[in-house]
Amino acid sequence: MSSQAAPAAPAAPDIHNSPPSLAVLFIAFAKMSLSGFGGVLVFARRAIVEEHRRMTAEEFNETFALCHFLPGPNIVNLSLVFGSRFRGIAGGVAAFAGLVGPPMLLVTALAAIYSHFGQVDGLRRVLGGVSCAAVGLLVSAVFRMMLPLLKKRDVLGLLVMGAVFAAIGLSRLPLPAVLLVAIPVSLAVTYAKIRWAR
Template structure:
């Protein structure tokens, strides 16, 4: 895919571009990244973006940092990847660490305890909603329901570790998906 790149971006523009994506992306960065990379900066066409992003979603790891890593390295090798990823994470990392430090400092104050407890309950609801959205497409086919239920059963019911769960499920899931 390296041949798709018509003009090489320098590390500075990579850092600045991804810095701006990181600072505005609340609760998921995909939409922001898409707008910045495709529409505003025209670094990739819509198709190129979907192609690269679908890979990053498919591959393990944090999708958006995978994306920054792959995109940056196309332009400037490992240094480009470092520029893009550190641009993406610099501001959010500083902010989240300040919040984390404040939380550690005041974790014993009842007022803080109660509000963070409420916030944790809401955050659990957010992830539950995400999980429902992501699980819904699988409910349409029996094979997917089986694999999905098996994953939940292995992780929650049997407390199997992630490697063992993957090792057990991936071959089964591939075999079930292997239909003409």
């Protein structure tokens, strides 16, 4: 009686080797932007890292950090960098168009409506409630982006992050001045950790 081994399960496709098409990039960022009440960052991270696994949590943090230091809105920079990573300049344009195009049409229509009904007291209360939800979404995104640092027990990274938060959020120091100090310190800390690991 011959025993045959069960056929091996097919390996999961490596998503990093199957780049999304231009249409997929456009649609994905359009969905993010139209879902992104209170900011697109939360939905972008969920789609890129958790749902489609196009980046690891660390890759997303590193890319977003780069976009944070470039001129322009962070999430717009992220769409261009992400799209370009997979499909070059055309991919960056497709992701950017998906991120900006549909919300621009929607906001233009809403602005026309708001110009007529913006003074209604009930509408103001609704917008006040929406702002609270937006803050909650942002806090949840920040916490998820902190998880890689917490998992690695990166004490120095957390100290730098806490110092930047205290300088900008609590002490109200100017952002450019804080960045002029924080960027060299972050680079020095990273370099020291690499040297120490060797």
